[in-house]
Amino acid sequence: MNLRTVLSFGLLFSSVAIYAQHINIPVETRSNALVLQADAKKNLNTIYFGKKLANASEYDQVAAQYKQTSEYTGVLSSPYTPAGSKSLLEPAIAVTHADGNNSLDLRYESHKVEKISDDVSLLSIVLKDPVYDFQVTLYYKSYFKDDVVEQWSVIRHREKGNVVLQKFASGSIYLKADGFWLNQYHGDWAKEMQPEESKITHGIKTLDTKLGTRANLFQPSVFMVSLNKPATEDEGTVLYGALEYSGNFRTDLELDYQNNLKVISGINNFASPYSLKPNEEFTTPAFLYTLSNTGKGDASRNLHNWARNYKILDGKGNRLTLLNNWEATYFDFNEGKLFELLKDTKKLGVDLFLLDDGWFANKYPRNGDVAGLGDWEENKTKLPNGVASLVKEAGNNGVKFGIWIEPEMVNPKSNLYEKHPDWVIKQPKREEHYFRNQLVLDLANPKVQDFVFGVVDDLFTKNPELAYIKWDCNAVIYNAYSSYLGNQNHFYIEYMRGLYKVLERIRAKYPSVPMMLCSGGGGRVDYAALKYFTEFWPSDNTDPIERIFIQWEYSYFYPAITSSNHVTDWGKQPIKFRTDVAMMGKLGFDIVVSHLKENDLKYCQEAIKNYNTLKPVIWHGDQYRLANPREGSVASMLYVNPEKSSAVMFSYLVNNRYDEGSKLPVRLKGLDSGKKYSIKEINLYPDTKSAIDASKIYTGDFLMKVGFNPVVNSGRTSVVLQIEEIK
Structure with a gap:
């Protein structure tokens, strides 16, 4: 007997086919379809991911067209493969149960679809272990027009003790093609986003970071996979992937013995086995992907549209052009110098003057990057009348005023370090290691969260007309240790939770103030951070x-x-060349306007x-x-x-x-x-x-x-x- 139930969910989810032997669960966007199938034994697998078929019933015919070697496990194409039972390859999740058992088996239990809008739908699939009271809910949020899918998981259990999550990916995708090519990125300070493309060979290719804060410094979390041949701008099939997470990430790309590719992405489980209490929920960040059958350009435009409409703070709004004082003064400035730069801001014709590093700290004045970080009171020598006088003077000149902060960090030579050494991330028995002469504050600690929020809140409380924040984050985490946490295995995860809590509080109180995500360059840019920041450096x-x-x-x-x-x-090119390049985005200036030649100023x-x-x-x-x-x-x-x-x-x-x-x-x-x-x-x-x-x-x-x-x-x-x- 063949029973088909058709559920209408607009254009995105066209149907769910229920047969005597299996259940098909399609995730359809404008161009593509991801089709999952629960078989007679309730194993959930991927039976298709690619260009959408006109006849949904034909997805069941796909598998027969592939004459590959035997599938020994029944879970090779699982969208969330567990470790310790039937899987022979890299898992998406691995656990140690309360009784010490390391096996996990996840079987299909149920699913439902929530229609959020004409364009957006949310599929949830419940998977349960038949032996242990343990379940994972897979979520697929689909954006029909832009061919974008976000996938994440929620893990919970009701065992009689804690379950240790050894690996906890957000999700995975399973691809079939005649070969795969990976375009990944590497870099360092001032060398960001260096591309490398290579054919994926058998085994596992891992893209990851263990830096804790500036996660993307050496290895950005974004990547492309071309199918069948390397994609060009306008031709070829290509998958863009990215993890929406600002901390340690891990993406595994495994070419299996059948020559199929599984991509698993999520929080890096490095040094992070997580003890999950009964009834506690562990929610992973979203793994984002889009598939284009017409090259890289189409994929990026889909992603841009999605980002502006759904993810970036004020993605369809306006932005401010600005003049920054950093290269004009570095740390050497006073109120008089800044007043002159405010006049230059108006003269140049931009919207805002941005005061960079060096405006704060008194006991250990911020006259270089070796002292003062963490002491966020105005320096009385440089700014005897405080930031308020600058905000007022900016208004008098018809421009807005913004300011630089680095609230997650501290110099050892600071009041903050002396008063609260327990707020600093460092191993108590080991030598301190500094990155740019500074350490990182422990955002796992609620008191530190309050402090970091207070840095921003105090600035706006004292200066309601403040119009812009440049948020820097220059250090990575050495000697990871939190004096607040009892379980150090939770440190990297709790740090990021603390950061997001602070950003949520800031945006709840100041929802529309523009903020630049700086991080010494592209060290921390991702689509989770861009929910809180309007732009990045x-x-x-x-x-x-x-x-x-x-x-x-x-x-x-x-x-x-x-x-x-x-x-x-920077560089020896004329002002025209420098300006023309900067116009391909959100334009700003970091020059000494008064030093410009007459025609250079006219040009600008x-x-x-x-x-x-x-x-x-x-x-x-x-x-x-x-x-x-x-x-x-x-x-x-x-x-x-x-x-x-x-x-x-x-x-x-x-x-x-x-x-x-x-x-x-x-x-x-x-x-x-x-x-x-x-x-x-x-x-x-x-x-x-x-x-x-x-x-x-x-x-x-x-x-x-x-x-x-x-x-x-x-x-x-x-x-x-x-x-x-x-x-």
């Missing part, structure tokens, strides 16, 4: 040539509105006006990577508004060898082939003429099939083109 390396490459790689995973790009004195002022006109397209439009800097002498990036009526194209010379430049036209993307467009060069340096004839009209068809040459060469190293529909 990609790298302390602001050399514009280097930034083209760094910003390019970040653009695969994060939309331009989140990328804080500053014009600085005009470029800011252009940027204010174009920023809705850059921040909220579709992003297209046109010419890869790693593949040629020119880099080109295009942003197109949703109506396809306005676009902006950035092009740069990235090779200074003789006679290099844009010798061929660059084919545009994302335009309407039937529309007509004008192309005008903007951001021209004073007293120069454009090589572009702005009077000519082009169809979208021509621009996308033939292309347009921005005329980039040694005399025109950066070119910005404004593209507008002609009606």
Whole structure:
């Protein structure tokens, strides 16, 4: 007998097929389908993940088309494989039960779908151990239009004692293809997001970090997997993956004996066996993924749209342009100097002045990075009238005021360290190790959480007009130990829980204040952090040539509105080149305005006006990577508004060898082939003429099939083109 029950959940979950022998549970988005199946023995497996089939009943025919070696276990394609029973490969979860037993078996119990909106649905699947009173609920939150899925798990039990979670992934996905290629990233300070692509071979490839705070310093948690062949910008099947977690992560990619790939991602279980009490719930962070059948560009645009709509704080809102004092003064400033910089802020034409490090501490003044961190009172020598006088003076100059903090950290040479050594993460019997002359405060301790929240709260209580926070996080965790926690195995997890508690409190009281996630560069950027921060700092390396490459790689995973790009004195390129590069995101300046030549200042002022006109397209439009800097002498990036009526194209010379430049036209993307467009060069340096004839009209068809040459060469190293529909 064949019984089919059709449950209508709009477009996302089309049906649940219940047969005498199995239950199919599809997770469908606009283009893709992930189909899970509970068999007659209640084993839950993945029977399909790929481009959506028109006929849902045909998912049952997929397995028969693969003539692979025997599946000995029945759980090889499990979406959440347990250790210690039938699994022969890497598990998603491993436990030690209250009686000391290390085995776990998870069988399908039930599932349900909650329709959150026309676009979003939430599937939950309950898995239970038939012997122990232990269960895992798998969650799949699906975003139909953007082809995005978030997967996480909730683990609970009712045994007679604690169960130790030895591994506790968020979830996994199972892929079938004729070969797999991994695009991963590595780096260091000022060398962020260095890509590496390689074919995945048998065994396990692990992407992970154990740094505790600046988790992404050496190994970002984002990655791509291409199926069948390496994907290009516009061709091929590619999976983007990312863990929404700001602490230690671990992603295992295992090519099994059948030549299929399982990707398991979650919190790193390194030094973190977790003792779960009866009836306590352990909720893992979300593992995010999107699958594109038309190349990397489509995947990134889906992710950008999803992020702006659902994840980033104020993702569809506005951002502030700013002038930062760091490279103008470093730690050497006083109220008078800052008043002059406030005048320069207005003169330049940006929205906000940002006061960086060095404004605080008295017993151990913050005149360098060796002292004062943790003592968040205004330095009386530098700021005799406090931050309030600066906020007021900013208002008098018609600009806003923001400030730098690093509230998770402490210098050993500080009042805070002397008064509360028990608040500091350090092994009590070992020599202290410093990262940038500082240590990390123990956010597992509620008193420390109150202190860190108080740093922010006190600033806003005293200065209600404060308009911006730059939140830094420069140290990693050495000698991990919490004097507050009884169980040190919980340390890394409780630290992150404490950080998120602080950020939730800040956003509950100050929901809309812009905050930059700095972390010495991209050391802590992920989609869990971006729920609380409006933007992040990609790298302390602001050399514009280097930034083209760094910003390019970040653009695969994060939309331009989140990328804080500053014009600085790093590099030897002219001010135009530096500014044009910084405009591919959220523009800021970190220069001495008074030292600018007259024409340099004029250029910056005009470029800011252009940027204010174009920023809705850059921040909220579709992003297209046109010419890869790693593949040629020119880099080109295009942003197109949703109506396809306005676009902006950035092009740069990235090779200074003789006679290099844009010798061929660059084919545009994302335009309407039937529309007509004008192309005008903007951001021209004073007293120069454009090589572009702005009077000519082009169809979208021509621009996308033939292309347009921005005329980039040694005399025109950066070119910005404004593209507008002609009606």
